[in-house]
Amino acid sequence: MKKVQVGLIGCGAIGARLAQALQTHFSEFARLAYICEHRTDKARDLLKKMHSRAELADFDETIEYSDFLIEAATPDLATNLISKAVPLGKSMLIMSVGGLLAVSPRFFRKYPESSVLCPSGAVVGIDGVLAARESGPLKVKLITRKPPEALEGAPYFKGKKVAGLLKGRSPVCLFRGTAEQAVAGFPKNINVSMILSLAGSGAKKTKVEIWTARGWSRNEHEVQVEGKFGKIECRTSNVPSPDNPKTSYLAVLSAIACLRKYFYSVKIGT
Structure with a gap:
């Protein structure tokens, strides 16, 4: 089975945890292939810690070469990612869900082959x-x-x-x-x-x-x-x-659970 090539945008506290989760929990299905991070020293430190062969890439390259994208940066970058990646049919997980405010629901209806996952984050219900x-x-x-x-x-x-x-x-x-x-x-x-x-x-x-x-x-x-x-x-x-x-631990765990729901056949919950 061909593994999903994942591009990570932002490798701060949440992004780093999700990168490690890909390696620890979902290596059967996916591999971290690209990282887009303006603090290149931080990205290199993460890759060294993980013993990962993922490549550093710019924003557009990460979108183009990845099968699945994870945004863990800012609402503005999330908006930009959605506007560029959704028309290409890409699927993605968005942590900065505030970025969806700037995108019309009609935009998503134009590209049904794409999917945007928004974890529940630090709230239940x-x-x-x-x-x-x-x-x-x-x-x-x-x-x-x-x-x-x-x-x-x-x-x-x-x-x-x-x-x-x-x-x-x-x-x-x-x-x-x-x-x-x-x-x-x-x-x-x-x-x-x-x-x-x-x-x-x-x-x-x-x-x-x-x-x-x-x-x-x-x-x-x-x-x-x-x-x-x-x-x-x-x-x-x-x-x-x-x-x-500034981040709740549950928000990180929620994103990992969202990835599990995406990769696994049995999907629990509404």
Whole structure:
């Protein structure tokens, strides 16, 4: 059986973990063939650690030569990847799901031979939301609670330190708005709002709150959904990734599970 030639775009904390997962869990089906990463020293270090023969390639070469693509970089790169690779019939896994905001659903309908996989990430209940959507319109709300250090550097703060916005140890609501606004203000921190939007009622209608407090150590996501089907309420309390405190460990595991669903014949879940 010919192995799927995989191209990886971005080899930061999540990308590196997925590269290792390809080698450890899915070597029967696929091999990491190309890496696109502007920090070439980081890419070389990863390849050396993995004893991999994957080649370093630029963005367009990675798209052209790969059978399957994994994006683990930024929403802008995800948008660019989708616009170039989908018309070529490529399939891909997108970690920066906020990049789908800039792509019209009509675009995907033009290229049915391509597939775009979006992992559930650091939130549970996505299968239930997808099923609930079949009953009609939904009211969807996400309440996210994160430690201050997990939110530092977000464009929403315009250079201000998160710690300077806190008063004592009491929880503070830093953001209240739509998922579309949340993704714009927190492109690397609130991917769960976008995956919830895609599964439910869209980025303009999904409500989001982001809370923080001194002493918090976990990333928590509370999902509330109402519709004709009934009601969903669930909460995920995530341990931060050992490689990056801004990322939940479950987000990495979710991507690995998504790859397993892609490569294996039996597919569990909605």
